[in-house]
Amino acid sequence: MGAITTAMVKQFGANVQHLAQQKGSRLRNAVRVETGVVGEEAYFDQIGSTAAIQRTTRNADTPLIEADFQRRRVSIYDYEWATLVDKQDKRKLKITDPSSDLAMSAAWALGRAIDDSILDNATGTAYTGKAGGTSTTLPSGQKIGSGSTAMTLAKLREAKKILDANDIDPEEPRYIAVNAENVYTMLGISEMTSADYAAVKALVAGDINTFLGFEFIMTNRLNTGVGSDVAAVCWARDGILLAVQQDITANIEDRADKSYSTQVYLAMGIGSTRMEEDKIVQIDCDQSAI
Numbered sequence: 001m002g003a004i005t006t007a008m009v010k011q012f013g014a015n016v017q018h019l020a021q022q023k024g025s026r027l028r029n030a031v032r033v034e035t036g037v038v039g040e041e042a043y044f045d046q047i048g049s050t051a052a053i054q055r056t057t058r059n060a061d062t063p064l065i066e067a068d069f070q071r072r073r074v075s076i077y078d079y080e081w082a083t084l085v086d087k088q089d090k091r092k093l094k095i096t097d098p099s100s101d102l103a104m105s106a107a108w109a110l111g112r113a114i115d116d117s118i119l120d121n122a123t124g125t126a127y128t129g130k131a132g133g134t135s136t137t138l139p140s141g142q143k144i145g146s147g148s149t150a151m152t153l154a155k156l157r158e159a160k161k162i163l164d165a166n167d168i169d170p171e172e173p174r175y176i177a178v179n180a181e182n183v184y185t186m187l188g189i190s191e192m193t194s195a196d197y198a199a200v201k202a203l204v205a206g207d208i209n210t211f212l213g214f215e216f217i218m219t220n221r222l223n224t225g226v227g228s229d230v231a232a233v234c235w236a237r238d239g240i241l242l243a244v245q246q247d248i249t250a251n252i253e254d255r256a257d258k259s260y261s262t263q264v265y266l267a268m269g270i271g272s273t274r275m276e277e278d279k280i281v282q283i284d285c286d287q288s289a290i
Contacts, residue, residue: 013250016107016266020248024111026219027118030175031240032275035247037076042243042271043132046070073132074243076271079113081106084255085262106266110248114270115221119177121272122233122240123223123282139277146229146284150185151178159234159281160212166278168236176214176234179222181287225284232283239279245269 021028034044047070053063083102126136142162144155156176163174178186209216214234225231246269254260274280 009250009252012103012252012264013248013266015103016110016250017248019104019107020110020114024107024109025114026111026217027115027175027177028111028242030173030215030217030237031118031235031242031272032238033242033244035244037074037243037245037269037271039245040076041132042074042076042245044072044074044241044243044273044275046072046275071128071130071132072241072273072275073127073129074241074271074273075127076243076245076269077117078246078267078269079110080265080267081109082263082265084258085264087260087262102264106250106264110266110268112221113268114242115219117270117272118240118242119219119221119223119233122235122274122280123225123231124274126274126277136277138274138280138282142277142280143225143282144284145226146286146289148286148289150287150289151182151232151283151285152185153189155283155285156212156214159283160214162281163234163236163279168279170213172236172238174214174234174236175217176232176283177217177219177222178232179218179220179230181230182232182285183218185285225282228288229284229286232285234281234283236279239274239276241273241275243271243273245271 034042050065053065083105085102123138128134128136144158144162149155159176164170168174222230222232246267248266248268251263251265253263253265255263
């Protein structure tokens, strides 16, 4: 391979971005995504629920409803990935091939960073208020304790009940992130009907499937809940926001200081936050109970 051309750089960047969004990140397409974010921090405004006032007299004064304006702060962080390709390896490596090991390695790394950000902030501390300085934690009412048990049908039903009781729009897509242990446990839940059992088996095969209104996403990057419990996460799509300041960009150049090895460098700037506590449910699962 000779000198790296601009076209090759663009092609590699486009390939990696596609892989990272469609395969590398398993959660990006399941949350609200905002692009064009500027600055180290971004703010997203919300309007809380209000109530209508019944009119009881003729020619009554017009009621003025004080809107409940709220705000969420998102901190943006930069992520980088780079590697060197020795000039002797250039003949063997098709850098711009979207199926190449190098492109996939870069995409997987960036995708994992996106998913970690989403999972960390889904159940972590959110920052609210006009200046984004108020710490808001996930209420205990949005958490289902392990009870020294692994994933159970009762926990899944409870998660659905919590979202339903919060009047979450039934048309808004709902998701649940589970790990391999959760799936293993669900495969042994005898109460499930044969049709539902088939849906869970499809999860093992990597197919999209739903149960109790949730689309299951398998990831082994779940955080810990209480103690050493693993926290599965249920959410409605708009309950989590991914802010993209700089989507994946790539730069490829030959470095004279490295015997003209080719440096492949990628970067992105993202942040995420929980937008509404009512739209998130954390399910703690005792892995030792499997």
